[in-house]
Amino acid sequence: MENKTLTHYLQQNVEQLEVLFLNCGGIVKRKITVGGDYKTDIFISYADNMVDRQLLQEHVIQNLVKLAQLPAEKQFAYIKDHALESADIKEQYTFDAITQAIMSGDVALLIDGFDKALIISLRSYPNRGIAAVETEVTVRGAKDSFTEVAAFNKVLIRRRIKDTHLKMESLQVGTRSRTDITVTYMDGIAQQPMVQELKKRISSFTIDGIFDIGMLEQLIESEWYSPFPQFQSTERPDKTASALLEGRIAILVDNSPMALLLPATLNSFFQASDDYYNRRGIVAFIRVLRYLAAFLSFCLPGLYVAVTNYQPELVPTSLALSFAAARQGVPFSILLEMIIMLISFELLTEAGIRLPSPMGNTIGIVGGLIIGDAAVNANLASPMAVIIVAATAIASFTIPNETFSSAFRLIKYPVLLFSVFLGLYGFVIGVMLVLIHLADLKSFGIPYLSPYVAADLETSGSSGDTIRKKPIFWLIYRPIYADPGQKRRLSGYRKENMK
Amino acid sequence: MLVIPRLAVSGAGKDGLIALFAGTVGAVLYALLLLFFSDRLETDYMSQCRHTLGRPGALLFGLCYLVKYFFSSVFVLTLFTTIIHETILPNTNLKVILLFLFLISIHYGSRQFEVRARLVEVLYFIILIPLGLLFLLGIFNINLVNLFPLMTAPPAAITQTGYLVLLTYSALEMLLFAAPSVTDRESKETKRNKVLQAILLCGVFNLLIYVVVVGLLGTTGATQNVWSTVCVMQTIEIPGGFVPRQDAIMLALWMGSIFTIISTLIFYLCFITKAITGCRQQRYILWFYTIALFVCTMKPLPLQMLYHYYGLYLAYIGFPLSILLPLLLILVSRIKTRGEMSHEKNPLKA
């Protein structure tokens, strides 16, 4: 869009705006004449349903209409100071800025005789309000989640961190969508080179439009071919605030009800919000369970195939005989059987997501009872295969982060393939490939396997928040993400003082 | 650790324990010597070679190491392929096992130093599991009769076996190449302590494995069984009895170390070649060694013969050179430095 500037002639400016907004439905335009002896024309334009009409009516239009007299000179300043009851008023000089403001939900006020416009912020988007979390449900802790309105999301974070060091830098991405991006970080805790690098990456591409944080994630991550996410997405404000205090950076994208946290390590995907709200014993147990679940979610099918086809001595005799008896009469090879069951489950999962909720329960009954049971009764699959697939699915659902668990959904197939062809050796090869990939992966310079590796990067001791989570009063140091000069987060705490 | 018990027992009988101990002490001294050499290097080893001995000298030096690591790679690839073939995949073509072992090791070896170090940090604990299990479950069933009496073998046999045990620590030579990668904040003392800790830990594990293997199988059994450690893995039982046989699981866990060893050798082959040829593109070097190693291992010698020749090479050429070469380099470097005018700056320090 041309970056043309306004002229002093209102009519020319209006004509230009008409051209720009030609066939753009929903843009309201009104011209009023105000003032007494020194009348002047004012042109108001805004996008319908994106402004608070009541505020506009009461605090702008009414005031303008009631202006009895305008001075001969400096009418622009007079109108700005006396007629507009809003704290958020800017002056803009270009059509680009004005149209951008209108499309963002601001009201544009053009005054005849002046080559600038007043932009009044009276935004009021249609939104679904602050809803409860859907994907990261916790038993304890806040239940509010991010919404599609970035402004609200910023408020949700600010409520939790009332510190002037909480910086929220606004950027825009998308030549046509002009999506507002907010880079949020704690000044002094987050590593500045990381913030700069992020901003550099965001400004390094030109794209039509961004509609979700996922698109931005794909554009700025370095190892795009990896199934493992290098950023963590969350819909929880408390998790975002906690991440900011650890020295991570959060990105908010307008129209996306999630925040993107970076850098992300393997360990961060196993952390859930209520790990910090619950008692230490149970949290330690659940953490171990999650790691075990992650292992099972990508290893179990491959291990089952490797053991039954190549190394049956690894299972007790009675179990081996049970496997053998169960597989009698199954017409498919074990590989095909596993693939069929796994794909069937993937289909059920996808169908369950797409189905409207009243029908969602049906999928559980259809999938679990009818297909699973019928398949076994018809000898199309062995009971063990059904159990393995079910256990794999349950294990993958135990992982708190959905994007991260999707990686395991994918990589279990190559591991299965290797196991089928080379047994336990192939299984180890598959696992080694995954491990090599993870060891090579970095998220903004932080090794993905931190803090289990590169212990020397933890300059002031371990953060203590890994498989074995320390009690909160022992989490003295921030993790590896934080600026080295700001590693300590807790001090002066003595348990003896509690007695 | 797979071969240590057999190596010790076949050379020194029940005095393999003493030979192991002697070999470990030798390894400590060897490591101290290598650290001494690395501390006297002004820059990394190959650069120092090039600067001190010139390009031909560096080429010669580099070739010595390349031959050694190439031979070691062939040996290790053959050894592990044979183990896997004889245990987990008896009917699978050796070449297929080799191909996958090779591919994964190449993929692993092509990573940077830092990446490989990270993976070793993870695998370290995984690999310790079978060792720990082997020791904990096997130690209570050992028969002391198999381990005693000591001091029955001739001292020459004990010494020779001790030397063979020392040869199993020949990977310590990589300290010369790896030392510059250790960050500056590590003081010399810390580095030395860490290296010594690693060797002692290794020595302790070797000793424990020896005690368990020989204690369970006896000297004859340990000598006659080529894979005596694997044999012992079969005999131990985990209380609770869920897994009737542990050997396949233990071997699976140990396979991580197999890939690590082979990839390390490949890494250093590429590293040294890059240093002596000045080639900047590692992938060309990697392709060369991929093909060369694959061709050499496709038609392997019988393992026993390869073991024998490799042992001879290491004992008479490989190991002595690992001390003589850096010593020669440092001596020449010192002579050159003293011969120069005192006001002349050392270009490496500029």
Place this chain on the structure above:
Amino acid sequence: MKRTRLRLRGRLAAIILLFAFTLTGCADMVEIQERDFVMAMGIAWQEEYQFTFALPDLDTVTGQSSGSDQDRLVRTIHGATFPEIEETYNRTSKNRLDLRHLQAIVFDASVCTNPAKMKEILEAMNDHYELSHNVLVFYCLGNTKDLVGMEGNLDSSIGDYLRKINKNNQRDGVDKVTIGQLITAQENNTTIAIPVIDQSEASVFLDGSVLFQNNQTVRYLNQPESALYHLMKGEGNGYLFQLSGNTVIKVTAVRDKLLYENRTDGPYIKLTLSGTGQVMPKSHGDSPSLAGEFNQLLASQIQEAMMPILLEQHLDFLNLYEKSSYRQRDVWMRYQGETGKFTDELTLEIVVDFTLY
């Protein structure tokens, strides 16, 4: 990573993997239902080896109806070598022979009294990776074919039955005897006692043990002798001894203590057996002379039953010479390579000192 390089790498990896996977032929892949898991294996020798394999009845073991052929639960194969027998089996069966879940190996006299064949078969088993070294070993007084042929007549597979009966009768401190231990004993020339099983019409039962040395069985020990053997080794509990007046002593714990001396006229060993015993019925426990009586009884039984094996048959069933390696080095060095002379010149004093309660 640059797109072109990634694409090239991806294509190369795909080609190599495709090539490699097609090469494998999945040679080692045998689906679990296509394996014959042998539960017990009987070995005999009559001009050639006779192996009797007992396969499990899947219906009985798993409770699932698998349609297994009841008539094919026991198979006997003849062959000159162990590998030949395996090959013959696979040639004549739709399923692959799988020894990974073998529970028990049963030898009989025909092979155990033939040192050459015993050595051969043990070496073959040692080289056979599939055969685990912790498979139990038994000696059959009758015919292995008949014993293993009881598969299907018991409420579980014969291998499982043998494993459980052995576990049921395993006394504290007494190791189960496995093929690995047998091989180790054979390699190191030590003596080991193999449990003996016998069969009646419808049952299989344990009946003492047999001493194995130098690749052959050399002496059968009945139940009482077997108990004395274990007691002399300082292992086991629950052995019952009857004294006068219907008093029964149940040995609850035993320890052995060996004292070696290298005397000029030969090695001297003092074996002190101590431990605790329970008096049954308890009312008889008040008599102070019971302990003495029991100790005397035990000592005399050992003297009569076990000492002739050592001193007259020159069978070092307690591995006393081997134990001197860590107890009295001088004795070991003196008789190195001359274990016969060791037993000839040995003076063994046995002291029994049990405490009763």
